[in-house]
Amino acid sequence: MKKLIIIFILYSSNLLAAPRYWVGGSGHNWSDGHVWATTSGGAATAPNPTSTDDVFIDAASQGAGLVLTIDAGATCNSLNLSGTSGGLGGTQIIQTADILVDNTFNGSTAAWTNTGGAYAMQFDFLNSSTGTFTSNGMVMGCYIHLNGSGTLTLSDAFALDVGNALYLTGAGFNANNRAVTIGSFLVDGAAGYNVVGGSGTWTVTDDDALSAFGGSFHTWHIEDASSGTLNFSNTPIKFTSTSGSVKTIELDFSGSSMSDYVYHDFWINGSAAGTFDFTSGGAQTLVFNDLKITNPPNSVEFNVNWSPVSLHVNGTAGNLNQINGHGYDLTMAAGNVCLDYMDLRNLVIVTANGYADHSTNGGGNTGWTFAACPSGHAFTQRIIIH
Numbered sequence: 001m002k003k004l005i006i007i008f009i010l011y012s013s014n015l016l017a018a019p020r021y022w023v024g025g026s027g028h029n030w031s032d033g034h035v036w037a038t039t040s041g042g043a044a045t046a047p048n049p050t051s052t053d054d055v056f057i058d059a060a061s062q063g064a065g066l067v068l069t070i071d072a073g074a075t076c077n078s079l080n081l082s083g084t085s086g087g088l089g090g091t092q093i094i095q096t097a098d099i100l101v102d103n104t105f106n107g108s109t110a111a112w113t114n115t116g117g118a119y120a121m122q123f124d125f126l127n128s129s130t131g132t133f134t135s136n137g138m139v140m141g142c143y144i145h146l147n148g149s150g151t152l153t154l155s156d157a158f159a160l161d162v163g164n165a166l167y168l169t170g171a172g173f174n175a176n177n178r179a180v181t182i183g184s185f186l187v188d189g190a191a192g193y194n195v196v197g198g199s200g201t202w203t204v205t206d207d208d209a210l211s212a213f214g215g216s217f218h219t220w221h222i223e224d225a226s227s228g229t230l231n232f233s234n235t236p237i238k239f240t241s242t243s244g245s246v247k248t249i250e251l252d253f254s255g256s257s258m259s260d261y262v263y264h265d266f267w268i269n270g271s272a273a274g275t276f277d278f279t280s281g282g283a284q285t286l287v288f289n290d291l292k293i294t295n296p297p298n299s300v301e302f303n304v305n306w307s308p309v310s311l312h313v314n315g316t317a318g319n320l321n322q323i324n325g326h327g328y329d330l331t332m333a334a335g336n337v338c339l340d341y342m343d344l345r346n347l348v349i350v351t352a353n354g355y356a357d358h359s360t361n362g363g364g365n366t367g368w369t370f371a372a373c374p375s376g377h378a379f380t381q382r383i384i385i386h
Contacts, residue, residue, distance in 0.1 A: 018038050019039075020036045020037070020054070020055045020076070021041070021042060021046075022036065022058075022066075023043075023060070024044065026065060028068065029068075029069045029071040030071055030099075031073050036048060040061075049075065050076075051077060052127060054077050054080070055077075055078065055080065058084065059083040059084065062085070062110075065088075065091075066084070067091075067094065068092070069094045070097060071096050073097075074100070075102075076099075077104070077127055078105065080105075080106040081093075081108040081136075082108055084108045084109075084110040085108060085110060086108075086110050092110065093113070095113065096114070096115050096119070098120045098122055099121050099122070100124060101121055101122070102125065103130065103131030103152075104133075105132075105134065106134045107137070107138030107140075108136050109136065111141075113141040114141050118143060119142050120144065120145040121145070122144075122147060123144070123146050123150070123152055124148045125171060128150060129149065130150055131150055131151070132153050133152055133153070133155065133158060135155075135158055135159060138159075139161050140160045140161065141161045141164065143166070143167055144165075144167065145167045145169070146166075146170070146173055147168075147171055148170060150172065151172030152173055153174040155178075157179040157180075158178060158182075159182075162183050165217070166180075166182045166186070167187075168186070168188065169188045169193075171193060172195065173193075174198070175198035175200055176198055177199045178198065179200040179202075179203070180202040181203045182204060182205070183210060184210075184217065184220065185204060185221070186217045187222045193227070193228035194228060194229045195228070195232075196231050197234070197237075199234045201235075201238055204238065204239050206241060206247075207245035207274060208248050218247075218248035219239070220251075221248070222251055222252045223252055230262070231262055232263045233262040233263070233264055236267055237265065237266055238269055239266075240270060241270050241274070242271055245274045246274050246275055247275070247276045248277045248279060249266075249278045250280075251304065252280060263286070265289050265290045265292065266278075266288060266290075267292045267293075269293075269294045269295050271297065271298060272298065273299075274299070276298065276299065276300045276301070277300075278302045278304055279304060280303070283305075286304050286307070287308075290312060293312070293313040293315075296316055296319040297315060298321050298322070299324075300321070301323075301324045301326060302328050305330075305331070306330055306331075307331040308332065311339065313339060313342065315341035317341060319341070320341050320342055320359065320360060321343070322342070322343040322344075322362070324362070325344075325346045325347035327348060327364065328348065330347060330349045332350075332351060333351065334351050337354050338357070338373040339356045341357075345364055346364035347364075347365050347366075347368065349366065349367035349368060350367070354368040355372065356370050356371075357370075
């Protein structure tokens with residue numbers, strides 16, 4: 001008899017899970033009573049959503065304009081805003097606390113903002129090992145926190161507003177070859193993770209001071225790479241902050257193998273007084289395809305050994321791009337590496353021969369000649385093999 005009772009309780013719990021539609025109109029909180037229905041535009045008699053319920057905020061919810069506040073305790077299995085829109089008479093979602101979404105989000109052109117705190121849309125994958133994120137043009141005014149053992153896969157371009165991070169404490173993220181725009185990228189590897197960057201460009205907009213959690217993390221911040229896998233082998237990563245603050249690209253190689261830590265292209269496009277600082281907690285060499293520096297002047301520092309296949313880093317007359325190698329090795333294939341309009345400091349080039357024309361020798365450089373490439377060679381930033 002006890003077994004029958006237990007089975008009945010579990011079964012009846014599943015029966016209680018149902019869709020939840022917002023019918024509370026404007027000016028109410030998620031947790032208020034009498035604001036949810038079981039059908040679109042239905043009676044406001046449904047209980048508040050739980051972690052097993054699918055939530056819909058649709059055209060019937062929006063009416064002549066909707067302002068909905070997400071307050072403490074908001075949770076659901078999936079959240080769907082399809083049918084809402086932004087602009088005058090549209091929908092505005094204001095976040096004053098975290099919201100827990102188990103696995104799936106469908107956005108819209110509605111506005112999503114927060115009240116200034118570091119509030120998250122957190123995916124825990126309690127009911128499913130996979131989830132999808134469909135923006136439908138929405139720029140999220142919150143950070144996205146992935147936790148648990150599932151994987152979130154993008155269905156279209158993904159965008160977070162300035163000051164908001166993609167934050168992993170475990171779980172997986174598959175960009176699915178979509179464009180990704182984020183304030184910062186933070187990974188706490190203690191719980192394990194798996195990131196597939198794909199072929200779409202990742203644009204990172206913040207400096208360290210704007211990074212989530214009050215600046216306690218960096219612009220690109222990886223902790224303990226040994227407990228997870230990062231695959232950016234086909235991903236251009238573009239840093240665009242124009243502020244005078246430091247932009248730290250923290251690459252923690254400690255305990256990791258190179259097969260777990262693969263990058264393709266780094267693109268600096270800031271035109272800023274603040275430096276872009278590549279650093280690492282381990283002794284591994286940062287191996288990648290190409291370093292591109294555009295929109296000069298920019299200042300880039302390497303506190304890690306690095307080995308790109310090619311460099312596209314030239315400045316222009318009166319706008320020198322600066323690279324400070326801090327005595328770490330720049331390893332490139334044998335041949336000539338020819339740069340123009342640079343300010344080089346403490347840059348040690350290994351195997352290749354370095355030439356820097358119209359450039360400044362800031363001191364501490366090894367393997368560089370501050371003159372044009374040898375006669376007969378076309379001037380290029382790529383390697384010239386004899």
